[in-house]
Amino acid sequence: MKCAMKCLFVQMHGQFSELVTFCGSACEVNAPLANMKPHIGYFAEQALEIIKRRAGAGAATIAPYIGRGLLESSLTALLFRLDAFRALTLMRFQTHAEFDHNRPNQISIDWTTDLVADVGERQDIWKPKQKPDQVSRALLSPYTDEVIWQPAFVAARDFLDEKSLATPHPTVMAKDPEEVIQGIRGEARQLYSFWSKGIHGEFFAIGAHTLDEVTCSDRMKRTIDLVLELAFVSHFTSVSVGNCEPARASDYYLRGKEGIHG
16 A cells, blocks of 8 residues: 555656746757756645645754745746747846846846736736736736636636546636636635745744645645646646647546646
8 A cells, every 4th residue: 555655656756847938849948947846846845845845844844945946936837938039038148147046136047027926906907008018917916817828727627527527626727717817816825925934934933833744734735736737737728838638638637636736
């Protein structure tokens, strides 16, 4: 039984990283995605250890680094899959002779501008008077939500329904398309803030109860689940550098759900 469970974990984190970093074309973006894949797989493996409460006494110390690393690297990989221009231009900047890896660079990936956009509340985002710099191309912006994520979500849900595929575990597939990314955006912000406070040592100032084993397991489950939902839906978009076959993506998704919640 223990051997079978271990095999499930190994299989699950490999399929998880495949969903997140898949590139089905000869596009140059394949290089950074291939570089990111083993790191995301490692984060997923360690995340599962924390979810299953097998990390021991060091869980409170290591969980924030695993959680934030998993969240940031996975969302960055998904951004690269959906916006090849951002990935390719970043590669050019980082290989320039004057690029300094030891200093902050405005061109680098930013949580707010590239991943989880903070564009404020707008009743109508499609007003023609909108300035170009207000139209966010972030992975989780209101614009990518309507243009990319909502149609992909409907296609993913339709495929699962058509094939009578379902999971007994929590899933965004039961929600309305207009609510999914808004909910994921809010959850991503909360998780990022939580893990960041752990990395910065703030939680240790008030005692170990904030990063206890149960809390670390719960927050890690929410983190990997969030990425799994986005990664699965991303394979039904029409703008990606390449998508897994729907049946394969669905199989990985359902196996991932079982690996996290089972």
